[in-house]
Amino acid sequence: MQLTREDIIEELKSILLAADDKNADLVETCTEDSVLSTDLGLSSVAMLYMVIAIEETFDVRFDDVGMDDFKTLGDVVTFIEEHAA
Amino acid sequence: MKWLPGECRPGDMIRVRLGSIYHYGIFVTEDEVVQFGPPPVGERAPDEKIAVCTTDIEGFCLGNIVEVAVFERRERRFSPEETVARARARLGEGGYNLIHNNCEHFAYECALGVSRSTQEEDARRRWNSRPILDIYLAAIPENVEGTVSSPARAAELEKTRDPSLRAQRLLVWQVLEYAIRRSLGVEPEDAKLKRDKFGKWSGKGVYVSLSHTPRAVAAAVSNGPVGVDIESPRECRRLEAVTARILTPAEAEGFPSGDAEAFLEMWTRKECVYKCRGGKYFAPGKIETSEHEIKTLRLASPSELILSFCGDKLAAARLFEYDGRLARLIPPSAQKEVER
Numbered sequence: 178m179q180l181t182r183e184d185i186i187e188e189l190k191s192i193l194l195a196a197d198d199k200n201a202d203l204v205e206t207c208t209e210d211s212v213l214s215t216d217l218g219l220s221s222v223a224m225l226y227m228v229i230a231i232e233e234t235f236d237v238r239f240d241d242v243g244m245d246d247f248k249t250l251g252d253v254v255t256f257i258e259e260h261a262a
Numbered sequence: 263m264k265w266l267p268g269e270c271r272p273g274d275m276i277r278v279r280l281g282s283i284y285h286y287g288i289f290v291t292e293d294e295v296v297q298f299g300p301p302p303v304g305e306r307a308p309d310e311k312i313a314v315c316t317t318d319i320e321g322f323c324l325g326n327i328v329e330v331a332v333f334e335r336r337e338r339r340f341s342p343e344e345t346v347a348r349a350r351a352r353l354g355e356g357g358y359n360l361i362h363n364n365c366e367h368f369a370y371e372c373a374l375g376v377s378r379s380t381q382e383e384d385a386r387r388r389w390n391s392r393p394i395l396d397i398y399l400a401a402i403p404e405n406v407e408g409t410v411s412s413p414a415r416a417a418e419l420e421k422t423r424d425p426s427l428r429a430q431r432l433l434v435w436q437v438l439e440y441a442i443r444r445s446l447g448v449e450p451e452d453a454k455l456k457r458d459k460f461g462k463w464s465g466k467g468v469y470v471s472l473s474h475t476p477r478a479v480a481a482a483v484s485n486g487p488v489g490v491d492i493e494s495p496r497e498c499r500r501l502e503a504v505t506a507r508i509l510t511p512a513e514a515e516g517f518p519s520g521d522a523e524a525f526l527e528m529w530t531r532k533e534c535v536y537k538c539r540g541g542k543y544f545a546p547g548k549i550e551t552s553e554h555e556i557k558t559l560r561l562a563s564p565s566e567l568i569l570s571f572c573g574d575k576l577a578a579a580r581l582f583e584y585d586g587r588l589a590r591l592i593p594p595s596a597q598k599e600v601e602r
Contacts, residue, residue, distance in 0.1 A: 183588060190591050194580055195392060205593045222282045228361055229385045234447075240362040243309030 180261055182209070185235075185254045192230045197223065209251030217250070235261045263337060265329040270319070273342020275331040275373040277366075278323040283381060286369035287322050288349040289330075295322040296349035298368035299358055312358035314349075314368065331373065339374050348372040393575035395484040396445040399492070399592075400437050400584040401564035402429060402477055410435045411450050414457070430474035437584055438470055438481035444589065445483050462540040469573070471537045477565040486574030489538025491530040493568045495523055508532060508546035523568070527600055530570035531556045538572050558600040561592070568600070 180188075186209060193200045193207070203217055211217055219227060228239055231253070237260040247253050270276055270289040277284045280301055287297035299312035301324055319328070333339050340348060349372040357363055366379040406429040410416055415435050422428040439450040446453070446468060453465035463470050471482040471490040482490035505525050509517055518524045532546040535554050556572040557579065564583050571579065581597060582589035 181588075187588060187590050191580060191582070194591065195394075195578065198577070201594045204591060205595055220282075225283075225360060225381070226385050226389065229382065230389045232361070233386065233389055238362070240359060243359055245308045245310075 180235075180258065182254050182258060185257050185261075186250070188234060189231070189250065189253065192227065192234060193217075196226055196230055207250055209249065209254060211250045213247055213250065213253075231257070237261055263331055263333050266332050267327050268330045268332075270328060270330055271342065273340075273345040273373075275345070275369045276322075277329050277331075277369070278326045279329075280324065280326065284366070285322070286365045288345060288369055288372050289319070290316075290346050290349070293318045295319055296346075296353065296372070297322060298363075298365040302365075309358045309360070310356060312356065314352045314355045316353065337374075340372070345373045393485065393578040394445055395482065395486070395488055395571075395573050395575040395579045396441060396582065397480060397482045397490055397569070397571055397579065398437050398441045398582045398584045398589055399478060399480050399561070399564050399567070399569070400433060400586070402433055402474075402479065403586070405429075406433045406436075408432070408436060411439060412455060414455075426476055430476065430479055434472045434474045434479035434481055437479055438472060438483070440584060440589065441481050441483045441582075442468065442470070446485070458540060460540055460542050462537070471534070471571075473533075473537075475567075478567055480569065482571060482573070484573050484575050487538050488571065488573035488575070489534035489536065490569070490571040491533035491537065492570075493526045493530050495526060495566055495568060510547060510550050512550065512552070526568050527558050527570070530568050531558055534570045534572050560598040560600055561596070563592075563596070 190204045190207065194204050207217065213219065232238055235257050237257060242256065247256065265277065272290055274289040275286065276289045277286045280303055283302065285301045287295045289295055294316050295318065296314065296316050298314050301322065303324065361382055364379055366381060367377045371377045410419065410432065419428060419432055422431055442448055442450045442453050448468065453468040455463050455465040455468065455470065457463055467485060469484045469486060469488045471488050473480045473490050473492045475492055475494045477494050478492060480490050480492045482488045505517065505519060506514065508529060528551065531551045532549045533544065534556060535549050535551065536544045554572055555576055556570055557576060558568065558570040561567045561569055581592040583592050
């Protein structure tokens with residue numbers, strides 16, 4: 178089934194919550210416009226864990242892109258939309 | 263191979279703990295450590311600016327204890343001279359990637375000829391074995407259509423004559439199949455769900471629990487025992503008359519008799535414990551709820567509900583509302599916890 182942007186953002190929210198229950202507040206407020214480095218404020222370890230969780234969940238690989246290529250959560254959604262199997 | 267604090271020798275693969283991650287490099291001399299990018303502290307440089315470079319041991323460890331990789335005799339690794347040559351040959355090289363090509367991949371490749379990151383592997387393992395307890399709730403639409411993939415369940419549905427009950431049983435199973443696929447990443451057919459001799463459904467490493475009312479259904483999936491129960495306060499009819507029969511003596515003390523909602527909360531708490539444990543009979547009067555960790559919530563959507571659930575992975579619980587196509591996370595602010 179083709180994933181819609183809404184499907185992806187909902188899954189990303191649930192990954193955020195599963196990665197760390199301290200992210201509960203983030204889940205309430207994050208949108209496609211949330212800026213990863215400031216609005217989400219994830220540490221480098223949290224970021225590593227999140228990226229791996231996204232790879233495992235959507236069956237994608239972030240090997241030819243860096244996290245710097247993503248400014249907002251919406252950019253991550255676009256990448257998944259284009260690369261998910 | 264193990265990591266030990268100790269004196270560094272030329273060609274050693276070394277690492278230093280910085281916060282909660284390790285930084286890796288190849289030791290040449292006190293004045294020359296080859297590393298893929300500077301230690302990750304402070305603001306991280308953009309990936310394209312990170313390159314294989316040298317620093318002195320102080321610049322590498324930033325005052326932290328350096329650990330040295332100690333290999334066992336049978337482990338194949340490059341000689342110290344070869345390791346140094348391999349590291350130096352890559353000076354200036356870019357292509358850094360936090361997950362797939364970081365300082366640890368570089369050090370392993372120089373010393374062992376294998377590109378790997380144990381930190382990446384650990385994170386992947388941690389994610390794939392993380393505790394999961396997800397509860398999916400759905401309102402019952404006017405017409406419930408479609409089928410289920412489980413032949414055993416389909417046969418049971420065939421025998422259900424009452425249309426309302428059939429709709430509840432069909433929908434809850436459809437929600438369960440969605441939940442197994444989405445939360446556990448398993449196809450429902452592969453979960454091989456079967457009933458035990460007391461009627462409780464489970465599969466290989468897949469734990470499930472179901473509950474339905476005329477207005478809504480709940481399906482819980484987990485990688486540990488789980489129990490869920492929902493009741494609609496609107497359906498509550500004089501159930502308080504049997505309150506005394508479901509309470510243990512300790513629970514009966516101070517219980518607000520005649521309070522139908524308090525009764526329903528207690529009922530869902532007992533039922534979810536029974537569903538989690540399984541067994542021949544549901545004997546609510548013998549379940550001391552205070553001995554179990556149970557979460558009881560009041561929800562306004564998908565319909566007005568009292569929800570109780572328990573399970574080994576309770577701390578990881580997430581709630582979703584499923585509309586037949588998409589499940590949305592129910593934000594913690596919409597979950598009103600009941601404390602009695």
